[in-house]
Amino acid sequence: MKTILLTAMLAAAAPTPAQEEVTKAAVPSSANADARIKANPEQIAKLLADEGYRAKVETDEDGAQFIKSASSGRNFTIYLLGCNGGVKIGACDSIEFYTGFTTGKPFPIERTNDWNAKNRYGRAYVDSQKDPVVEMDIFLDAGGMPRAQFVENLDIWTSIMANFDAFVFDDGEDAKKK
16 A cells, blocks of 8 residues: 555656656756855856856966956956955955046046945945046855856946946036936
8 A cells, every 4th residue: 555655646746748848947057056156267257158248367467367357348357355365375255346447537536426425336436547446346255155146246237337437427417417
């Protein structure tokens, strides 16, 4: 009796080929969906490429790696931060999205302050050449961040860049009218 009941339960639980295909289509591959993204330049570059972005890992003169990418025609860089003993020695726990803008004239600090006062994500400042810059940091910790959450942060970053681009190249008159 137990054998018959067990066989019936297993038969009822086994998906048909059609059910199996629907299940596979509805659930993304666990290798991609469940991946935890760490401050690893190769892993982040692959994720960017998978999401349709250009991504190139480069190394500076000190041996630190960073990633060059772009969104909507605007270049940006991803730096690895919080490295234990340096990028070449220990793991990093965070990244920084960075892009700078060249305006051809000193960017008013008042406008930068206005941006920071009105925008939650991304911090802006004027660099040593008096050009506006916007950055956004993400803490990934030793265990990493779920891929979907990383992609959401990437979407926030690309939105920040687009908004800051429009803000920088607006003459400021619209801000005075509000």
